[in-house]
Amino acid sequence: EVQLVESGGGLVQPGGSLRLSCAASGFTFSSYAMNWVRQAPGKGLEWVSAISGSGGSTYYADSVKGRFTISRDNSKNTLYLQMNSLRAEDTALYYCTKDLTYCTGGSCYSKNAFDIWGQGTMVTVSS
Amino acid sequence: QSALTQPASVSGSPGQSITISCTGTSSDVGGYNYVSWYQQHPGKAPKLMIYDVSNRPSGVSYRFSGSKSGNTASLTISGLQAEDEADYYCSSYTSSSTQVFGTGTKVTVL
Numbered sequence: 001e002v003q004l005v006e007s008g009g010g011l012v013q014p015g016g017s018l019r020l021s022c023a024a025s026g027f028t029f030s031s032y033a034m035n036w037v038r039q040a041p042g043k044g045l046e047w048v049s050a051i052s053g054s055g056g057s058t059y060y061a062d063s064v065k066g067r068f069t070i071s072r073d074n075s076k077n078t079l080y081l082q083m084n085s086l087r088a089e090d091t092a093l094y095y096c097t098k099d100l101t102y103c104t105g106g107s108c109y110s111k112n113a114f115d116i117w118g119q120g121t122m123v124t125v126s127s
Numbered sequence: 128q129s130a131l132t133q134p135a136s137v138s139g140s141p142g143q144s145i146t147i148s149c150t151g152t153s154s155d156v157g158g159y160n161y162v163s164w165y166q167q168h169p170g171k172a173p174k175l176m177i178y179d180v181s182n183r184p185s186g187v188s189y190r191f192s193g194s195k196s197g198n199t200a201s202l203t204i205s206g207l208q209a210e211d212e213a214d215y216y217c218s219s220y221t222s223s224s225t226q227v228f229g230t231g232t233k234v235t236v237l
Contacts, residue, residue, distance in 0.1 A: 045173065045216050047226040059224050062128060100178055112220040113163035113178035120172060
């Protein structure tokens with residue numbers, strides 16, 4: 001069964017740091033780009049960051065650029081999000097998502113859609 | 128990157144069809160065929176319903192269909208059922224190699 005399980009959320013003071021983890025299982029983790037998507041309480045979805053399968057390419061929303069760092073350890077099938085200089089507006093449920101990918105002729109292409117989601121880990125930034 | 132624009136709410140009676148719009152710009156929706164749609168029930172993680180504007184993943188009902196014209200994408204739910212009551216979000220790839228979600232639409236089955 002394909003599964004994503006997030007952990008690492010919690011209560012942190014403004015200006016503090018937190019590292020989220022996402023353990024993947026049931027698929028060849030290194031073959032897929034991965035993303036973090038967040039949802040503030042009672043609000044909509046916001047894309048946060050993405051990383052390629054190899055980890056060589058990373059992308060960030062303007063709202064977190066320079067403060068958050070996405071990374072992955074393919075030997076551990078785990079995705080990370082290092083969050084620094086946290087603000088109240090970063091309070092949200094953080095989802096780990098797998099990229100929908102189409103493979104043909106030995107090459108794989110991202111469909112820029114999220115086909116597998118974890119259940120999320122809650123981050124609360126408050127004094 | 129501004130969120131894509133969706134109506135806050137759409138409603139319909141069982142059996143009817145409804146359409147949710149998702150308006151962006153030529154730098155996102157209008158520029159790429161990478162529009163996807165997600166269904167989210169209360170307290171649950173989102174579920175992929177449509178990708179590449181109009182493709183359904185395996186297991187998603189044929190009652191869900193997608194289309195695009197210019198900078199606006201649309202999700203149509205035909206034969207509306209009680210279980211379709213949920214929040215729906217569109218998403219698009221952007222010219223900055225990022226993703227952007229829509230503002231979300233609450234679908235109510237009357």
